[in-house]
Amino acid sequence: MSDDATPVTDGGESVADAADADPEDSPAIRRLADWDADRLSDIADEHDTPLYVTDLDRVAENCARLRAAFPDADLRYAVKANTARAVLEAVRDAGLGAECASAGEVRRALDAGFDGDDVDYTAVNPPERDLDAVVEWWEDGADLTITVGAADTLDRLRERGYDGRVCVRANPGVGAGHHEKVRTGGAAKFGVPAERVAEVFASARPDFDVVGLHAHAGSGIHGDEDLAAHREFLARVADLAGDVGDLEYVNVGGGIGVPYRDDEEPLDLDAVAAAIREELDGLDARLALEPGRYVVADAAVLLTRVNTVKGAPNELVAGVDAGMTDLLRPAMYDAFHEIRSLEPDSVDREEAPVTVAGPICESGDTFCEGRPLPVPERGDLLALGNVGAYGYEMASTYNSRPRPADVSLAGELLRERESLADLTRLER
Ligand SMILES: Cc1ncc(COP(=O)(O)O)c(C=O)c1O
Ligand SMILES: N[C@@H](CCCC[NH3+])C(=O)O
Structure with a gap:
């Protein structure tokens, strides 16, 4: 990496705000x-459940720790992880840019005040209307970068008269991440195959301002096996960057994982940074990263109330008012989320294996099965942890369930609860 690399956003006041979050002191x-628990209980009483509660200070702290570990990198928050405007503003104030997966995310980022030149649009098989919109905003002065993963996308940008900044996404053939469905590195739909990267760069260079090489291994990289795969990914990215040369930056994507279980240790960010530096050593280009999960995962909890308790002591089921429509990750990836009873007397209750299940008509609508928890009672308030990333964002209205509300820990309403009327608003 070059020594004169500078942060993507001017240090200024906003970076100082993130530094105020004091990365040294933040766990x-x-x-x-x-x-x-008392605070969460009060918020649940006021706003009802199911309810996301988001700690915006924690978002700032996470940004500050990233900045401390990668002082010279272009950091672009992956907006898809959590698009709440207040979250985007906290990230922007912390001095990070925005990585966007669609025109909708680009719009959200611009509306939240990100400068166009701090915005990347990662165009994966981009729909016509997304390209139309993004090129229009570029013509209107948003000097964003479009990350392109296919020669076809370059042609479609040429047809639209776009000659702005382009970053080419390579598929280095190796992926990593918490589940096969989120390992993008080797999946054919993503990026230009390694053997065609040089050719695509050569064809793009005369027509666009080609600024970078991009690759993304996958999401939720955590644990030794994943870190080893990520190393291999980085080595391949470094080779590709060496082959194409003359780059402003090399973007190694997102993917920094967080522990979801209480007994798992967090990643050592400095060690991750050192591995990246080692593998990319000698390249004359800035480092860019686009973390999503790391910024927001532990900044939110999902509150839900028990409405039904049944079953024999050894097969207790706690029926709750949140379901897979509010938090899809357990149903989709068998993802583990900690569950805690917020009832003051729960510490005095016996523990038993409990299945916590939602109101949806599928057996997959289960947050845990037979997990040791204090014996639940109807009306109990439960919290599910680490839901800030890909929690609310993957919520749906399946079974005609309105999406939940999202409230900041300070009590500000971030996203209203959907109403029954909202469910039919688009019908004609
Ligand atoms: C291109 C790209 N960049 C960044 C991210 C963010 O990943 P994560 O939230 O794991 O950091 C993703 C999601 O996997 C992605 O697809
Ligand atoms: N939605 C996934 C992460 C996908 C990341 C986007 N490429 C999850 O909840 O773990």
């Missing part, structure tokens, strides 16, 4: 047990 992970 590497905020455990579910660290949330103030």
Whole structure:
């Protein structure tokens, strides 16, 4: 990496704000047990459940720790992880840019005040209307970068008269991440195959301002096996960057994982940074990263109330008012989320294996099966941890369930609860 690399956003006041969050003092992970049960209970009483509660200060702290570990890198928050405007503003104030997966995310980023030149649009098989919109905003002065993963996309940009900044996404053939469905590095739909990268760069250079090489291994990289795969990914990216040369930056994507279980240790960010530096050593280009999960995962909890308790002591089922429509990750990836009873007397209750299940008509609508928890009672308030990333964002209205509300820990309404009327608003 070049020594004169500079942060993507001017240091200025906003970076100082993130530094105010004091990365030294902020723990590497905020455990579910660290949330103030009384505060969460009050918020649930006021706003009802199911309810996301988001700690915007924690978002700033996470940004500050990233900045401390990668002082010279272009950091672009992957907006898809959590698009709440207040979250985007916290990230912007912390001095990070925005990485966007669609025209909709680009619009959200611009509306949240990101400068156009701090915005990347990662165009994966981009729909016509997304390209139309993004090129229009570029013509209107948003000097964004479009990350392109296919020669076809370059042609479609040429047809639209776009000659702005382009970053070419390579598929280095190796992926990493918490589940096969989120390992993008080797999946054919993403990026230009390694053997065609040089050719695509050569064809793009006369027509666009080609600024970078991009690759993304996958999401939720955590644990030794993943880190080893990520190393291999980085080595391949470095080779490709060496082959194409003359780059402003090499973007190694997102993917920094967080621990979801209480007994898992958080990643050592400095070690991750050192591995990246080692593998990319000698390249005359800035480093760019686009973390999503790391910024927001532990900044939110999902509150839900028990409405049904049934079953024999050894097969207790706690029926709750949140379901896979509010938090899809357990149903989709068998993802583990900690569950904590927020009832003051729960510490005095016996523990038993409990299945926590939602109101949806599928057996997959289960947050845990037979997990040791204090014996639940109807009306109990439960919290699910680490839901800030890909929690609310993957919520749906399946079974005609309105999406939940999202409230900041300070009590500000970030996203209203959907109403029954909202469910039919688009019908004609
Ligand atoms: C291109 C790209 N960049 C960044 C990210 C963010 O990943 P994560 O939230 O794991 O950091 C993703 C999601 O996997 C992605 O697809
Ligand atoms: N939605 C996934 C992450 C996908 C990342 C986007 N490429 C999850 O919840 O883990």
